[in-house]
Amino acid sequence: MGYAQVYSVALHGVAGEVIVVEADVSFGLPNFVVSGLPDAALSEARDRVRSAVTNSGGKWPLERIIVNLLPAHVRKHGSGFDTAVALAILAASSDLPVARLNEAVVLGELGLDGTVRPVRGVLPAVLAASRAGKAMALVPLANVTEARLVPDIEVLGTDSLGRLIGYLHGQESLLDPAAQPPPDEAAPLDLADVLGQERGRRVIELAAAGRHHVAMFGPPGTGKTMLAARLPGVLPPLDDQEAIEVTALHSIAGTLAPGAALIRRAPLQAPHHTASVAALVGGGSGLAKPGAVSLAHNGVLFLDECAEFSSGVLDALRQPLEDGEVRLRRTYGETAYPARTQLVMAANPCPCAKPGGRPACQCPSIVRRRYQSRLSGPLMDRVDLQVDLDPVRSTALLTTEHVEPSAIIAKRVLGAREIASDRWGPHAKTNGDVPASVLRDKRYRLPRPVLHPLTIELDRGRISARGFERSMRVAWTIADLDGRERPDAADVREALELRSRSVL
Template sequence: MGYARVYSVALHGVAGEVIVVEADVAPGLPSLVVSGLPDAALSEARDRVRAAVQNSGAYWPQARITVNLLPAHVRKHGSGFDTAVAIAVLAAGAELPIGRLKGAVILGELGLDGTVRPVRGVLPAVLAASRAGKELALVPLANVTEARLVPDIEVRATDSLGRIIGYLHGVQNLLDPVSERVPETSSTLDLADVLGQERGRRVIELAAAGRHHIAMFGPPGAGKTMLAARLPGVLPPLDDEEAIEVTALHSIAGTLAPSGTLVRQAPLQAPHHTASVAALVGGGPGLAKPGAISLAHHGVLFLDECAEFASGVLDSLRQPLEQGQVRLRRAYGETVYPARTQLVMAANPCPCARPGGRQTCQCPSIVRRRYQARLSGPLMDRVDLQVDLDPVRSAALLGTEHVEPSSVIAKRVLEARGAAAARWGRSAKTNGDVPASMLRDGRFRLSRSVLRPLTIEMDRGRLSARGFERSMRVAWTIADLDGRIRPEAADVREALELRSRTVR
């Protein structure tokens, strides 16, 4: 009979907190009580852990067992505490020596046969342990590659509870598999496949260079989906910090690739138009899960047939697009997920969606207006580039005109982003992220003559203050791509035209 404690990690969104798992074994009727705000999965650990210990050949104390998770006011979720609970109970009641795991964090779900099963969120959990000063993380074997993405902490693996018990008794070793290097895969989708859409290709290049949001309207077969799917291929690879953020989000959602390697390419999320608010921005019972907009962090959220989405679902994107994060409030607290993504929307111009566009459309004008009014004004005000795409002609498909591949465009995008980053310094990495105050700063303020097209439209009530600032950001991107130090009047006009769907 005695007391013992080990450590694990609780996740709240992408933030982790080291949790003390303490066990007390005292005389009394055999029982196991778990305290410290556990959820249903953790409360059910009583029977799961007992069976795993007994099937691992260890002695389960026949006494009154109390397991407490500290801090007690922090809600704990999931079955990732199973292994830590088992070790704490055995150390307190069966005199299991835990000196070799002193200060280590222990993660893993237990099967009834004593196997240690993988859990979600290992990457952010180990990252939190490293930041808390822990030097060792014991994780399930299936999560070891993911856990080793975190520097400055030793990671060891196990496949069973019995192996941990043997290791603590000095008769077995923990697993230390060599992480196999997985070759990086690049996107096989190339903008060279998109024929006859110079306007669409220009918009994709501008969006990639400045991290601008896009809305494309056009008949079926105009190339809207092809263009959107190829946008990640011209975005720069994620740097180390961005890659860890994206990989952590996918780890929490359970969508991380089996290889467990860092996500280096900008992710693409394309939810179906029947998706709910929770699927798009996050939510669900218990611990709120990240939605598609967070899984597209530092990447692309593509809403195909966006006019078919429920209006409430689309409008739920307005705040995350402005703030770059999603705040999900529940009765027990708030969960925050990053959501700095590029929104790409595509829609047919009308319900009939004839291949020839307006020339063959049979919808009355009131039907067309009602169909496009499904996209609310406040949402569209946050979209920098709004263009109509014409139908592709046969001459474009049968011609021999050279079309630039994604690799050439990606090089120009990288150079343009480098120019923007050098100009804005620590304030922003891209033109789409630069604060409005910087645009009005004396060093970067554009002259009245250059901004005249925007001032005219704003004074006529056809452009909001947000639209004014976003058009300036697009003008800076145009200048960066064309190699100019500052935007000219022609750049501002093009930015305005690309926002008002009047380019021809």
């Protein structure tokens, strides 16, 4: 009888912390207590661990067992501690040598038969272990490829507790699966598919270059969905830090394909308009799952048919859009996930979804107005680009002219982004993010004649002060794309034009 400890990792949000799983087995009435703020899943772990040990040829001590997870103040969720708990108990009650695990963390859920099952969040957990100076991660076999995305830490996998016990006794080796080929990534959709629709293509390019939120209105079949789906294809690839953040979020959500590499392309999430608040912002019991707004972190959140979303769902997006992160209130406190996303909204101008103009759409203007008013307010206030799109002309669809592909547009976007991030320095990386105070700073303030188109509209009460600022941001993006140092009056006019929806 005795004492032993094994290390594991607890996740809070995308951050992980190495924790100690300690077991003490002493003579007394058979009892099994787990302490250290366990959630429901951890209590259930007691039964799983006991069965798994027995079914793996281990001897379950019929003694007084106390398992404690340290530090006590760290919240611990999920089933990823099972394997560490089993090893600690066996080491405390028998001759299982766990000293070689002193430099390791152990992750994995146990099945009743002793299989070691994959868990969510392996990438952020192994990253935390590596940062804490651990040299090895013992993970479920199915998670080995994911764990190996973290450099500078040895990763070993096991499919069963029995094999792990054999390994620690020096009788069996752990599994080292051949690197899985990454799943085929579908080629990104190309803007060359979108014919005509110059306005739509322009708006997508500007949105990409300035990281502006965008809303597109127009009758069905004008290419709104096509355009939105092609925005990620012209966004710059994610840098190392961004790629790790995005991949970690998908790992926690359980949406990472087996064998997947780091996600390098800006993600696109397009939740259906019937999606719940939880699906959009995250939630669920145990280890809270990130919602669409976090899975779209460093990428695009596309709300198609956005007027059909419930107002509760749209309201729930405000806080994450403002803060760049989602805070989920849980019974035991708060979990935060990153959610710096770019919003793309598309909507028909009326509820009938018939081609615009009479005779097809017969909706009275009051109905159209009521439909669109669902999209006003604080969320729309953050959308720099709000445009009406016209139906595509037959001449455009039948054209044989060359249409500029995404690859070329992406180059211009990247160039514009570099100019903007150099200019704003510590204030912002993109024009869409630059604070209003910086726009007004005398270094960046635009001269009166340049602002003239905007000041007229403001004085006539046709745009708000906020609208004024949004147009200035877009004007900077227009100039950046053109490689000019500062916006001129024509840029300001175009920016203004790209946020005046005639329909409202």
